[in-house]
Amino acid sequence: MQNPNLNPSVVSPASSQELPPIARQQLHDTVVDHLRRFIVEGVLEPGRKLNERELCETLGISRTPLREALKVLASEGLIDISPNRGASVSKMSEAELRETFELMSGLEAFSGELACERITAAEIAEIKALHYAMLACRAQNDLAGYYSRNQAIHDKINEAARNSALRQTYIAVNRRLQALRFRSNFETPKWDRAIDDHAHMLEALDARDGKRLAAILRQHLLAKRDAVLRIGDTPTTLE
The missing domain is CATH 1.20.120.530 (GntR ligand-binding domain-like)
Structure with missing residues (x-):
């Protein structure tokens, strides 16, 4: 069941199905894949500031693997990470x-x-x-x-x-x-x-x-x- 505390704009109907627990050995790649899919399908739209707590609850993970995944997506140009403002989905001019x-x-x-x-x-x-x-x-x-x-x-x-x-x-x-x-x-x-x-x-x-x-x-x-x-x-x- 979707967490009632989640912002409904974070998870769309296309991705709100309950996610299975992520095996620890597959954690890194799986988190990256989930976040990349959220970005591709517009669940996390360009320019959106990412709320780490909500994403952790949605994916059922702690902040450490989430932050590691965000670094991967930043290296791919999908996420912008600012020391003062946190992470947001990249938006092209x-x-x-x-x-x-x-x-x-x-x-x-x-x-x-x-x-x-x-x-x-x-x-x-x-x-x-x-x-x-x-x-x-x-x-x-x-x-x-x-x-x-x-x-x-x-x-x-x-x-x-x-x-x-x-x-x-x-x-x-x-x-x-x-x-x-x-x-x-x-x-x-x-x-x-x-x-x-x-x-x-x-x-x-x-x-x-x-x-x-x-x-x-x-x-x-x-x-x-x-x-x-x-x-x-x-x-x-x-x-």
Whole structure:
């Protein structure tokens, strides 16, 4: 049962399910994963000052593992930590948002071009399976489930590029954009256009057409940027 003392704005319906006790040996990674998901899904929205007591109660942990997790998220650019003001969720300026999405569009495009040269039939089959699972989530209006499969598709395309330098840069930049990429699907027409983009991505992968896949991925990311800019500071509470 949700703690009645928690601020209802801290935990949304999408994440208010009772969390299982965290095994001590898995504590660090699990806390980081939970907090990262809260940020990505808008439970902890950009600019929010983090209340350590409430987060500890929500996760069922002490302050030491929480603070260690916050340091990890700060190194990823998801959390800002100030000696005098504590921790808050990072918030990009409009200029930074535009520039980071532009960079990500280039990284995705390059990933697609290399992937078409190097991807295996088995990897394409995995991506297709994720695509159909993503469609099932869309039919159920399950944005969190949709997003996790959507991101897995993009991640597998990047992995198929088989370029470790590209991989490291992709992961670092994408972590900063995940919450915004999730948020871009709050517009239903944009969500459905993204699904069409993914169908075209599969066609390009099947044809090993790197130039086409690169162009689709680049525009796909720029469309996400535009959707985020249209949404602006609209509250991110999930339905």
